[in-house]
Amino acid sequence: MVGAAAATLRPRLLSPFVGHCSYHRSKQPLHHLFRHNPGHKHISMRLSRTFTGITNLLFNRRNTDEFQDMKHKRLKPGKLSPKRLVPDHIPKPPYVDSMKPPGISSGAQVHDEKGIECMRAAGNLAARVLQYAGTLVKPGITTDAIDEEVHKMIIDNGAYPSPLGYGGFPKSVCTSVNECICHGIPDSRELEEGDIINIDVTVYLNGYHGDTxxxxxxxxxxxxxxxxxxxTKESLYKAISVCAPGVEFNKIGKIINDYADEHGYGVVEQFVGHGVGRVFHSDPVILHYRNNERGRMMLNQTFTIEPMLTMGSIHPIMWDDNWTVVxxxxxxxxxxxxxxxxxxxGVEILTQC
Structure with missing residues (x-):
């Protein structure tokens, strides 16, 4: 997912889309939807039209009392290891080695038979890598060590780790611990007893991205x-269960938001799901909260759903690294x-072992 809606992303995708699925070059820079105020380090919010700020405030106050007794230290940046190398024979996405971050390209990614098979292969590899990464999670291991193992497994399978070099992202996987919402950079911090960690894996295989x-x-x-x-896991599967040709995308946000409300959790609004395929991030933008956006699912289309739920505030803050969001x-x-x-x-989950 890395960079799907990072507040600092501004330029368009750098190269035209070719191959077995359709898209058009983006004319909408990403900051049109997601803006960052450097003075306050807050990412601005595009509020749900039906879920008011007053309601959000009530949920945040209630949940604040619930998590205050939890025993985890606030995250601090650790040390980064040198950039990992990828063999020259492995094909790289067009954005690699450019410090200019791509945006979300316009147009759905709809595939022919060959493209679907390539998407299945990329999704399967991403799922297997994620499953392996999960087995590494234990007290004492560093997130950098997880990145090293993920990097090795991906290149051993002839693929490229999509996050590496995406808009300058320095690692091959995102590791978001505890209060980190997304885009955590693997570093020297050791995981501790009682931590929770999201591991976000994307692979680029035979010209297609699989993201999970x-x-x-x-x-x-x-x-x-x-x-x-x-x-959070159940909210994802509830949203997946309604997907089918012709279904409105805004049903996804309603289902996730309704389920989060039932349990008193907040839904992060700034970071979204997205079309994925030959391009890492494209239309449609998948909102995980209630919305009235238009658009319907199309046969042979690929995209991600990736809800982020919080126990307290849904307001994110970005670190000085311009990636880590807590x-x-x-x-x-x-x-x-x-x-x-x-x-x-209906729908096929491509990133499921």
């Missing part, structure tokens, strides 16, 4: 944290993501 993430428990985790993770109040956040293919019979 999941939240994992590190050792003995507090029941409240376990519940947040479980509800909750304003230090409350826990969880995320799950799948790449989906719309089929005649």
């Amino acid at each position: 993430s999941a939240s994992f428990f590190c050792g003995d985790v507090d029941d409240k944290a376990k519940n947040l993770v479980q509800v 909750t304003e109040d230090g409350s826990l956040s969880a995320q799950f993501e799948h790449t989906l293919l719309i089929t005649e019979n």
Whole structure:
């Protein structure tokens, strides 16, 4: 998912889309939807038309009391290891080695038979890498060590780790611990007993991206944290269950927001799902909260759904690295993501082992 809606992203995708799925070059820079105020380090919000700020405030106050007794230290940046190398024979996405971050390109990614098979292969590899990464989660391991293992598995399978070099992102996977909402950069910090961690894996295989993430428990985790993770996962699958040709995309946000409300959790609004395929991020922009945006799912279209739920505030703050995004109040956040293919019979999860 890295960069799908990062507040600092501004330029368009750099190269035209070629191959077995359709798209048009973006004419809308990403900051049109997502803006960053450097003076306050807050990412501005585009509020749901039906979920008011007053309601959000009530949920945030209630949940603040619930997480105050949790025993986790606020995150601090660790040390980064040198950039990992990718063999020259592995094809690289067009954005690699450019410090200019791509935007979200316009146009749906709709595939022919060959493109679908390539998407299945990329999705399957991403799922297997994520599954392996989850087995590494234990107290004492660094997120950098997880990145090293993920990097090795991806290149051993002839693929490129999509996050590496995307808009200057320095690592091959995103590791978002505790209050980190998304885009956490693997570093020297060791995981601790009771942490939760989202690992976000994207691979570029044979010209196609497969994108997936999941939240994992590190050792003995507090029941409240376990519940947040479980509800976040369930919200994703509830949203997936309604996907089919002709279904309005705004049903996704309503289902996720309704389910989060039932459990008293907030839904992060600034970071979105997206079309994925030959291009890492494209239309449609998938909002995970209630909205009235137009657009319907198309046969053979691929996109991600990736809800981020919080135990407290939904307001994100970006670190000085211009990637790491944490909750304003230090409350826990969880995320799950799948790449989906719309089929005649409904939907196929491409990133499921």
